[in-house]
Amino acid sequence: MKIGIVLHPYGEERPAGLARTIFEFTKALIAHDQDNEYIIFLKKAPRIAPDLPGRNWRIVVLGEGVLWLERLRHAPSADVYVFNTPVMPLLWRPRRSVVLALDFAYKYFPPDDLAGRIRNRIMEWYHGRSLRRADRIITMSEATQKDVLRFFHIPSEKVEAVHWGFKKICDVAFETVDVPAEFFLFVGVMKERKNVLNVVKGFREFARRHPRHALVLCGRGEGEYMQRLKDYIRDEGIEERVIFPGYLTEGQVAYLYRHAAALVFPSFVEGFGFPVLEAMDCGTPVITSDCSSLAELGAGGAAVLVDPHRSDQIGAAMEKIAIDQDFSRSLVARGRAQAAQFSWERRAPEFLRAITSPAF
Numbered sequence: 001m002k003i004g005i006v007l008h009p010y011g012e013e014r015p016a017g018l019a020r021t022i023f024e025f026t027k028a029l030i031a032h033d034q035d036n037e038y039i040i041f042l043k044k045a046p047r048i049a050p051d052l053p054g055r056n057w058r059i060v061v062l063g064e065g066v067l068w069l070e071r072l073r074h075a076p077s078a079d080v081y082v083f084n085t086p087v088m089p090l091l092w093r094p095r096r097s098v099v100l101a102l103d104f105a106y107k108y109f110p111p112d113d114l115a116g117r118i119r120n121r122i123m124e125w126y127h128g129r130s131l132r133r134a135d136r137i138i139t140m141s142e143a144t145q146k147d148v149l150r151f152f153h154i155p156s157e158k159v160e161a162v163h164w165g166f167k168k169i170c171d172v173a174f175e176t177v178d179v180p181a182e183f184f185l186f187v188g189v190m191k192e193r194k195n196v197l198n199v200v201k202g203f204r205e206f207a208r209r210h211p212r213h214a215l216v217l218c219g220r221g222e223g224e225y226m227q228r229l230k231d232y233i234r235d236e237g238i239e240e241r242v243i244f245p246g247y248l249t250e251g252q253v254a255y256l257y258r259h260a261a262a263l264v265f266p267s268f269v270e271g272f273g274f275p276v277l278e279a280m281d282c283g284t285p286v287i288t289s290d291c292s293s294l295a296e297l298g299a300g301g302a303a304v305l306v307d308p309h310r311s312d313q314i315g316a317a318m319e320k321i322a323i324d325q326d327f328s329r330s331l332v333a334r335g336r337a338q339a340a341q342f343s344w345e346r347r348a349p350e351f352l353r354a355i356t357s358p359a360f
Helices: 018-031 068-074 112-132 144-153 196-209 223-235 250-259 274-281 292-297 311-323 325-338 345-354
Strands: 002-006 037-042 057-061 080-084 097-101 136-139 157-159 183-187 214-218 262-265 284-288 304-306
Touching: 002 068, 018 037, 018 057, 018 345, 080 345, 097 112, 097 144, 112 144, 136 144, 136 345, 144 157, 144 292, 183 196, 183 250, 196 214, 196 223, 196 262, 196 311, 214 250, 262 274, 262 311, 274 284, 274 292, 274 325, 284 292, 284 311, 304 311, 311 325
Parallel strands: 002 037, 002 080, 037 057, 080 097, 097 136, 136 157, 183 214, 183 262, 262 284, 284 304
Antiparallel strands: none
């Protein structure tokens, strides 16, 4: 069988979460499957060729432009096409197609400005059209599966939840970061749905009683939400205890995971939440949300689950981990066991079955 994978975005100088996620999915699938042939469709010629395993794959560059996906019609054909986001060609429909749905955060946090609302409506229409035209939809969590059914009214028999794997980031060589000896860690983009402000508020309450700890906020941030964060930190007088290290390499992020008292990741909505599993695999306790996909990842006591709207619960979880070493060690043990369930070695066969199943 020839499996076509539309790998987009790819080749960014500083790839964001989506690009890293879909690349790791593609890499894991090919590593597991040496029987089928893979055609990797790219929008533009890459600066660096993809570091993919095996020899049963080839690159096809479709070319840039607004309707670049329409060129799939004339490209080398595949038996099944996998679209890593709910964006299929507008006019041409492959004979067999699978759409991967990661999340629909824009449905939970619509923008305030008119231009943003218009962009969201266009995106929602395009996603809905692609999901309806797809032969099969694979979601990365049960929470996203429910969102597909709720927001787009797709027949349930078309939608299957298959949990993703994650990159074992602590397998890379560490690069030290100049941070205090004791700190809590957030990893992600500084935006409203990530709930960073409540992380800072929770830390502020914790910090009143624990003067040695810092909070490290690792990730990109800009715009109005980032300004709100900085204003709060300044007004509360905790500038010296909240650290923004800026862009970090994987080795530096791995170092922070290994040395943090805990990862604090109480997003309001997540399609999956890769930092949670990365931290668990690194042996780091995790504080995360009791909703969306994060409740799935932290189930069974693998993480401390908190109401993301309650900064007091976030602060209390920090304190529990800081003062109760037995509790912290138990989180590490359960977290490692949980992360092992989400290895790509376990998940890739499930994806291959879903993609190649003759049932659709």
